[in-house]
Amino acid sequence: MSRVIVVGAAQLGPIQRAHTRQDVLKRLMALMAEAASRSCDVVVFPELALTTFFPRWFEPDITTTNHFYETQMPSSVTQPLFDEARRLNIAFCLGYAELTHDGHRYNTQVLVGKDAKIIAHYRKIHVPGHEHHEPDRPFQHAERYYFEPSQDGFGVWNALGGRIGMMICNDRRWPETYRVMGLKGVEMILCGYNTPLHYAPDPTQDRLQSFHNSLVMQSGAYQNGTWVVGVAKGGCEEGVDSLGDSAIIAPSGEIMAQATTTDDELLTYACDLDWCNNYKNTLFDFNRYRRPDMYSSITAQRGVVLD
Ligand code: CDV
Numbered sequence: 001m002s003r004v005i006v007v008g009a010a011q012l013g014p015i016q017r018a019h020t021r022q023d024v025l026k027r028l029m030a031l032m033a034e035a036a037s038r039s040c041d042v043v044v045f046p047e048l049a050l051t052t053f054f055p056r057w058f059e060p061d062i063t064t065t066n067h068f069y070e071t072q073m074p075s076s077v078t079q080p081l082f083d084e085a086r087r088l089n090i091a092f093c094l095g096y097a098e099l100t101h102d103g104h105r106y107n108t109q110v111l112v113g114k115d116a117k118i119i120a121h122y123r124k125i126h127v128p129g130h131e132h133h134e135p136d137r138p139f140q141h142a143e144r145y146y147f148e149p150s151q152d153g154f155g156v157w158n159a160l161g162g163r164i165g166m167m168i169c170n171d172r173r174w175p176e177t178y179r180v181m182g183l184k185g186v187e188m189i190l191c192g193y194n195t196p197l198h199y200a201p202d203p204t205q206d207r208l209q210s211f212h213n214s215l216v217m218q219s220g221a222y223q224n225g226t227w228v229v230g231v232a233k234g235g236c237e238e239g240v241d242s243l244g245d246s247a248i249i250a251p252s253g254e255i256m257a258q259a260t261t262t263d264d265e266l267l268t269y270a271c272d273l274d275w276c277n278n279y280k281n282t283l284f285d286f287n288r289y290r291r292p293d294m295y296s297s298i299t300a301q302r303g304v305v306l307d
Helices: 021-037 062-068 079-088 169-173 175-182 203-224 275-280
Strands: 004-011 042-044 091-099 105-112 118-123 156-159 162-168 188-193 227-232 235-237 240-242 247-249 255-258 265-272
Touching: 004 021, 004 227, 004 247, 021 042, 021 079, 021 265, 042 188, 079 091, 091 188, 105 162, 105 188, 118 156, 118 162, 162 169, 162 175, 169 188, 169 203, 175 203, 188 203, 203 227, 203 247, 247 265, 255 265
Parallel strands: 004 042, 042 091, 162 188, 188 227
Antiparallel strands: 004 265, 091 105, 105 118, 156 162, 227 247, 235 240, 247 255
């Protein structure tokens, strides 16, 4: 049986504040239709793919931002995307802001099967940025104000004929993210991101955004013998330039397809999941070579301890 998943990485260009959900849905559905016409099994959209990246503004009354969140998935507004997926027989992965019925706010990604049924939710674990207004920044990155970090952990699901995991944006910079999923036998990790080119806490990193993006996803793929699909919302959104560079990365760590614009752009690749075993059964044969008893500090402590 073929273990090939044809993946569409559906990069988005900017979503401005004035754009409605309907405007955005049209763009998502156009990319989904293109993915289906290119025989994709799954199309992957970015983090917070239904709205502008609203954590760039600090609103003291958080309830005034409720309209950026989804209280239902699907809702009457997003249902057409689910209907279109079922009609086109294509799975999809979508990032959005989630407001639960009991008032919790998460940065969430959902994996939806070809039958338009939700397979899995993933809520962002590593929430970057700051909790309070920082007026000296040219723009805010108040994700820690707008979203709680998930307590649900990393999941890997049997889907699309393989072992599929999810992570969101800043998660991709942490090796633990990949390893926890690697230990669950992950074969493909789907990741949406919004990465401004300017990093206010240390602007010396600005010129390295593209390099760091590739560095972390390529090494995470290689060290765990898994495909990684990184999908950006790039371009100039509300005056803030963000990284494109969406990529489909093989278990070898090689980039097999990469975006060439910072706009709406679909990249596709036929990903052979059996390639993962070349790494999982040799150099990264965890069972044979890992030394978990030497790694206890990874879960026992959070920060650096000098002994
Ligand atoms: N949306 C994100 O999580 N963005 C972060 C910040 C730090 C730029 C990132 O890691 O890309």
